[in-house]
Amino acid sequence: MRIGLCSLVLVCLLVSLSVAQEPSPKVEARETGFFQTLATEAQPKMVKVFGAGAGRVDSFATGIIVSDDGKVLTMQGVFLDGREVRVVTSDGVSHPATILSRNRVSQMALLKIERGTPDYFELTSDPVGEKGDFVVALTNAFKVADHEEPLSATAGVISLRSSIEAWLNKRDLAYAGELVLIDCITSNPGAGGGAVIMGDGRLVGMVGKVINSSETNTRLNYAIPSSVLLEFVNGTLKEETQKQTANAAGNADLGIALFKLGGRSDPAYIDRVKRGTPAKKVGLRPDDMIVQLGGEKIATVKAYEQALSKLRPGEEIFIIVKRGRELKRIAITPVEKKK
Structure with missing residues (x-):
C-alpha cells in the first residue's frame, strides 16, 4: 500500500511539472503567426531562377526583386550561361530574363524581366541589423518551389559583421567583400540569392554563394549586406580585389x-x-x-x-x-x- 501511494504521488508530481513546463498555447500561436506573416509578406518580393544545368551543376537559384521595373539580384553560376534564363515570380508565372551585369568579386548577377514589380526590397547604404538581432532567411534551397509554391524560411540571428576574401584556388574567387554572418543554415544548393530579412521586413542582405573551407570541411552561412547590393545595382562596386590588382x-x-x-x-x-x-x-x-x-x-x-x-x-x-x-x-x- 505504501508503494502504491508513493507511486501515485510521483505520477502527480511528474504531471504537474509537465503542465508547468508546457508553453502557453496563446504564446505559441502568436509566435507562429508572426513568423508566418513575415515570410508571407516577403514572398512577392522573391523569385525562383532557373537556367542551364547538368550532372552536379545546379540549374536553379533564388533571387530578390530590387526595383519596380523588374530588376532581380541573384548569385553567379553556370546556370546563367545557358541559352535561356527563366525567372518565376511568386504567382507562378515564368518570365524570360536578361542578364544586365555580373561581378566576379562579389559573385552577383543583375537580371531583368519585362514586368512591373511593385513589391520589391528597398536597398540602403546604411547597415541593417546588429549582432544578436532576429532574422529570417527565405530561399529556394534544394528547389523546393517550381511555380507558385512559397520559398522555405529559416530563422536565426546575426552573429557578426565582417569581411572576407575567399578563393576557390589562386585564380577563382568564391567571394570577396563585406558580409553578415548568420547562425541559420543557408549554405545549400539553390539558396544563393535568397533574402535575409529583419523582423520588420527590412532587407539585411542576400544569401551568398556557398563557401566551403578545405581545412575544416565546414560551410559559411552569410549574407551580402544591403549596402553592397546597392553599390552593385548602381554600378559602383569594384571589379578587382587587392590580390588581383597586385598580380x-x-x-x-x-x-x-x-x-x-x-x-x-x-x-x-x-x-x-x-x-x-x-x-x-x-x-x-x-x-x-x-x-x-x-x-x-x-x-x-x-x-x-x-x-x-x-x-x-x-x-x-x-x-x-x-x-x-x-x-x-x-x-x-x-x-x-x-x-
Missing part, C-alpha cells in the same frame, strides 16, 4: 585550338587538344564547348581569347565545358606560352 596577367597557354571557320563570334568549340599540354592532361576533348574560363562566361571565340589573356602561368583555374548534354567543371593549370 599582372601572364603569357598563359592551355594547349587548346578552337574552331574558327565562322570567325571570332562563333561559339568556343575545341577543334584540337595539343599533346603534353594542360588541356590534354585534364582530359579536354575535341568538340567540347567552353562555357566558362577562370570565372568568366565564354560565349564566343573572342571571349575565350580575352579570358585566356588574363590567366597567369602556374595558377590553377577552373574551366567549364559542355560535353554532349553534360556540363563538366575541371581544374586546369596554365603553362607559359612557348615562343
